[in-house]
Structure formats: structure tokens, C-alpha cells
Amino acid sequence: MSRRLALVIFPDFQLLDVAGPIAVFEIAERYRPGSYDLTVEAVEGGQIPSSSGVCLAARPLSQGPLHTVMVSGGDGTRDVEGLQGIVRWLRTVEVQRPTSVCSGAYLLAEAGLLDGRRATTHWSRTDDFARRYPRVKLDADRIFIRDDDVWTSAGITAGIDLALALVEDDLGAEVARMVAQALVVHQRRPGGQSQFSALIDLGGRTGRFGPLMDWARANLALPLTVEQLADQAAMSPRNFARAFVVETSTTPAKAVERLRLEAARAAVENGFDPIDRIAEAVGFGDPERMRRAFLRAFGLPPQALRRSARS
CATH class of the missing domain: 3.40.50.880 (Class I glutamine amidotransferase (GATase) domain)
Structure with missing residues (x-):
């Protein structure tokens, strides 16, 4: 047809x-x-x-x-x-x-x-x-x-x-x-994947939080709470949270999860470390917590993405 x-x-x-x-x-x-x-x-x-x-x-x-x-x-x-x-x-x-x-x-x-x-x-x-x-x-x-x-x-x-x-x-x-x-496209991104990843990487519409995101990416094993991020940005937690949403259209917690997901996905697909070790290294801590985040973002658990990358 x-x-x-x-x-x-x-x-x-x-x-x-x-x-x-x-x-x-x-x-x-x-x-x-x-x-x-x-x-x-x-x-x-x-x-x-x-x-x-x-x-x-x-x-x-x-x-x-x-x-x-x-x-x-x-x-x-x-x-x-x-x-x-x-x-x-x-x-x-x-x-x-x-x-x-x-x-x-x-x-x-x-x-x-x-x-x-x-x-x-x-x-x-x-x-x-x-x-x-x-x-x-x-x-x-x-x-x-x-x-x-x-x-x-x-x-x-x-x-x-x-x-x-x-x-x-x-x-x-x-x-x-x-x-x-x-097309040399690694794989089709699931529809549920966030489109704000690039915006987070840029540090927002004006780039105001670019240095902060670079710091967070280098320190994913830390808790990276709103208080920690606000302190790094030299702002009060309330003002920081409000300004961050305006700049990036997402919350600090979701932005941190996105950074962790990207680091974890690269490690899962391109490396050989055990899943639990990757979860700890990128700040998820619990492998089950990372698995749930993968399902929300990519529609697949870490093990399935690793198998897909190997094949």
C-alpha cells in the first residue's frame, strides 16, 4: 500500500x-x-x-x-x-x-x-x-x-x-x-525524552547558569541539592530555584537528573562497568532509582540500552 x-x-x-x-x-x-x-x-x-x-x-x-x-x-x-x-x-x-x-x-x-x-x-x-x-x-x-x-x-x-x-x-x-x-542515527529517541537537555547544557536561554551546569556535571556524585546549587551560584535557594525555572523551563532537580542520565547512558552504552557502579558514580546511588529514571527518559532500562548498543 x-x-x-x-x-x-x-x-x-x-x-x-x-x-x-x-x-x-x-x-x-x-x-x-x-x-x-x-x-x-x-x-x-x-x-x-x-x-x-x-x-x-x-x-x-x-x-x-x-x-x-x-x-x-x-x-x-x-x-x-x-x-x-x-x-x-x-x-x-x-x-x-x-x-x-x-x-x-x-x-x-x-x-x-x-x-x-x-x-x-x-x-x-x-x-x-x-x-x-x-x-x-x-x-x-x-x-x-x-x-x-x-x-x-x-x-x-x-x-x-x-x-x-x-x-x-x-x-x-x-x-x-x-x-x-x-542515517547514522544511533537510535530513535523515545517521544518521552526531554527536549530541554540542550537548553540545560547551555545554562538557560541567556547562558546565565552555564558555569553552574559545568560544575554540576563535574560533581555528579554529590547530592546536588537546591541549596548546594544555590550556594555555588551565590544566590538564595528561593531566588535560585525561581530564576532557574525561568531560564531553563525546568526545575533544578530535573536538570540534575538530566545530567546524571546523560552521563549514565554514555557509561552504560560505551563502557563495561557494572550498572550499580555507574549508578553510584553519577549520583543515582540506588540502581533501581537509575532504572526508573531510564524508563521515564528513554523508555528502556539500562541493561536493554547496553544490549542495543552492543548489537
Whole structure:
């Protein structure tokens, strides 16, 4: 069965929002010929400039029926009013699986397709998105979210994760795994993985807590309580906790857990130390506590990730 799949773009779209998924579906088609009939589409078609200035040739929007519509994100979504042609089309086109990458969620929400549903978008747009679309159950701390047949994803490279998940849904886990290998993507990140990892690494939107995060990463075996972190940042615990959430959109405790998870995952996949020793070294202490954190973040326990890395 060939699935009609339209990737929708507009002036100032983000190029990787489209190019990443295209590569995923192209390679899936090599493994399972006839699986996808892929088109890039825009309101009137033609050469559509991305935010980088690189243009893609697009066809006019299809009349349907379509199996999947994937709406790209990008700077162009800052003017949703200027994209009402796409919004009107989304309200009327017959589509089985509406999806979006990054701020493409704005167009799905504007069309009413996300009302009452869980959804995500790029972390930098979540405050604005929540104000504009209060009927959407926004979950900002996710790589991608599936609510029935409606899928949304976080920023830019998360479009690759989303596309791999769609391939897995269509063609099975083995094909998705082969596509990931061909793309030299280590493995598909589970949708529940936090998208704030990079923001934490940067020390927040302004980088204010960058040195603190470097210190915490070098001292993961310490308890790293709010009081310890606040003292290191020369702030009172209350002011520190409030400022940290504003900067990073997550709590100090969740940020510390994210640092521990990243260090633990690298040790699990690339080393040979026993799991309990890794748990102690990165500050989880109890292996069971680390196992639960892995399940929340990656969808797999440490032993399964190690086996996957070995294979």
C-alpha cells in the first residue's frame, strides 16, 4: 500500500524540518518500495524560500485524500495570520494522520486539530503557544507526542525522530531501525525524552547558569541539592530555584537528573562497568532509582540500552 504523504511548507520555513523527514521516508522507501508517495507542497506551489534562503520546489496543496500531512515549522509561523491558506486547507482536507514538526504545531492548532489533545512544540515557543491556544494540552518537555492519529514534535532534529516513529508505526520496528542505521542515527529517541537537555547544557536561554551546569556535571556524585546549587551560584535557594525555572523551563532537580542520565547512558552504552557502579558514580546511588529514571527518559532500562548498543 502506497501512503500519500504531503510535507507542507511556506515562506521562511526551517529547511531541516523538511529535509530530515524526507531523508527518513526516502530510505524507508528503499527498504519497502511502494510504501510512500511523497510530495512537498505549498499553498500555490512554486519555489518556496526557507529561512536560510535555500528554496524548495513545491506543488500546490493536494485535494486529498491523504494518509499523512506533515507541517514544517520555522520563522514563517510567527505570522500565523499570513498562513491562513494552509489553515483553511487543514480544516477541510481529508487526512488520516496530521503531524507537525517544531512550530508547525501552530498551524495544526490554528486549524483546531489540536483542541483537547496533548501536543508539543519547540521549547522557545511554548509560552506563546500556551497563551494563543489554551485548549491544547501543551506538554513542552517532550521530543514528540502522539494523541490518537495526531502527532506533534519539538524543534528541528526532532522531526527525524518523529519521522522514524511514523515509519515504525507504518512498517514496523525493524524497518525503522534499518533507516536509523542508514542515517547514522544511533537510535530513535523515545517521544518521552526531554527536549530541554540542550537548553540545560547551555545554562538557560541567556547562558546565565552555564558555569553552574559545568560544575554540576563535574560533581555528579554529590547530592546536588537546591541549596548546594544555590550556594555555588551565590544566590538564595528561593531566588535560585525561581530564576532557574525561568531560564531553563525546568526545575533544578530535573536538570540534575538530566545530567546524571546523560552521563549514565554514555557509561552504560560505551563502557563495561557494572550498572550499580555507574549508578553510584553519577549520583543515582540506588540502581533501581537509575532504572526508573531510564524508563521515564528513554523508555528502556539500562541493561536493554547496553544490549542495543552492543548489537
